[in-house]
Amino acid sequence: MITVNSKLRGLNLFFNKLQKKIGGTLKVTSNEQFLKINNNIGKGTIRSINLDGGISLLEFNITPKEDLKIAVDAKAGTHINFVYCSKGKISHSFENNATKNTVETFQTSIVSNIVSEENTITLYKGIETSSTIISVNTADDNSQQTDINNLLKDAFIAGKTKDYIYLGSYNLKIAEHIKQLKSIENKGVVRALLTKGIVNLILGLEIEQHKKDINSNANSNGSLTQNEMELIKELTDYVNNYPDLDHKINVLTRKIGLTAAKIQEGFKLMHGLTVCEYIRSVRLKKSEELIINTDLSISEIVYSLGFSSRSYFSKRFREKYNCSPRDYKKKNKLAMTA
Structure with missing residues (x-):
C-alpha cells in the first residue's frame, strides 16, 4: 500500500x-x-x-x-x-x-x-x-x-x-x-x-x-445487485445511442438477460421513470436536436426516431416544450438569423 x-x-x-x-x-x-x-x-x-x-x-x-x-x-x-x-x-x-x-x-x-x-x-x-x-x-x-x-x-x-x-x-x-x-x-x-x-x-x-x-427511508438499490445495476447502465447507454430502434421490453430483456421487472425497477431507481417514459424522453431530446441542427422535415424526424405517428409525436413534444414542433423550428430559425 x-x-x-x-x-x-x-x-x-x-x-x-x-x-x-x-x-x-x-x-x-x-x-x-x-x-x-x-x-x-x-x-x-x-x-x-x-x-x-x-x-x-x-x-x-x-x-x-x-x-x-x-x-x-x-x-x-x-x-x-x-x-x-x-x-x-x-x-x-x-x-x-x-x-x-x-x-x-x-x-x-x-x-x-x-x-x-x-x-x-x-x-x-x-x-x-x-x-x-x-x-x-x-x-x-x-x-x-x-x-x-x-x-x-x-x-x-x-x-x-x-x-x-x-x-x-x-x-x-x-x-x-x-x-x-x-x-x-x-x-x-x-x-x-x-x-x-x-x-x-x-x-x-x-x-x-x-x-x-x-x-x-430507503437508501439502498432495492433487489438489484451491483452487476445488475451496471447492466441497467449499459441498457441506458444503448437507448441513448440508438433511440430509433424498437425498444420493446421483451427485446431489452433478451439483450441484457434481466427480467422485465428488474429492468423496470432499475430505470425507476436510476431515472425516476419507467422504461417507456425514459425512451420517450430520449427521443424527444433527440428530436429537439434534429429540429435545431438539421434541415429534416418534421415527418422525417418523427419516423427516423421511431415515433408511432406524427400526431402522437406533436402531442408529446408540445407537452415538453409548450409549442408545436413546427413552431419550435420556426422560432429557432428566426433566432439564428437575428
Whole structure:
C-alpha cells in the first residue's frame, strides 16, 4: 500500500506533494491541477478544479497497481464533501478513525468534517475507478454563494458533534452529468462557466437524492445487485445511442438477460421513470436536436426516431416544450438569423 499524507492547505501544494510521492506529469493552470501517471504505481489521472463560492472538485480516474491511500485536508466544522463513484469503488475514513465506509458504483455519499481535519480516500489495487468529490467550504464569504452555503451548513453540520457520513442511494443521472463534465474541451471563461454549471447541477442532484432517501427511508438499490445495476447502465447507454430502434421490453430483456421487472425497477431507481417514459424522453431530446441542427422535415424526424405517428409525436413534444414542433423550428430559425 502507498500512503500519501498531507497537512498542506491548498490544492497546489497538495498536488506537488502527490506528484513527488506517486510520480507522473503535473499540469497546473490558474484554477486546475491535472496529474497523469503511468508507472508501477498505477495508470490514470487525478484532477482538481477550484471554483467560486468555496467549491472545489477532486476527480480520480485511475487503476492502481497496489492499494493507494490518499489523505486530503479539510477544516473541521466548515467542509462538506459530496462523494460519487461512477466506476469501481472507493473507501473513506476520517482522521484517527479506522472505520472505512465504501462508496460503490453509482452510489451517492455525503461527508461532513465535524471534529476531524482530514479525509482518507482508499483506491484499490487492480480496480479501475472513477470517482468525484465536490467539496464545499461553507465558511466562504462569497456573497453570491453565502445563502446556499448557510443552508448546506444547517443541513449537514449544525447540531452535529461527531464526524458525519451518509451513504445514499444509487443515482445514474449524476454519472451522466459527470461524463459531460469530463468532456468539456472549451478554454478560459467558457470552460469555467460550463464547469461551474455542471458542478452545481451535480450538487443539486446529490442533495435531492439525500432528501428522497430521508423521506422514503430507503437508501439502498432495492433487489438489484451491483452487476445488475451496471447492466441497467449499459441498457441506458444503448437507448441513448440508438433511440430509433424498437425498444420493446421483451427485446431489452433478451439483450441484457434481466427480467422485465428488474429492468423496470432499475430505470425507476436510476431515472425516476419507467422504461417507456425514459425512451420517450430520449427521443424527444433527440428530436429537439434534429429540429435545431438539421434541415429534416418534421415527418422525417418523427419516423427516423421511431415515433408511432406524427400526431402522437406533436402531442408529446408540445407537452415538453409548450409549442408545436413546427413552431419550435420556426422560432429557432428566426433566432439564428437575428
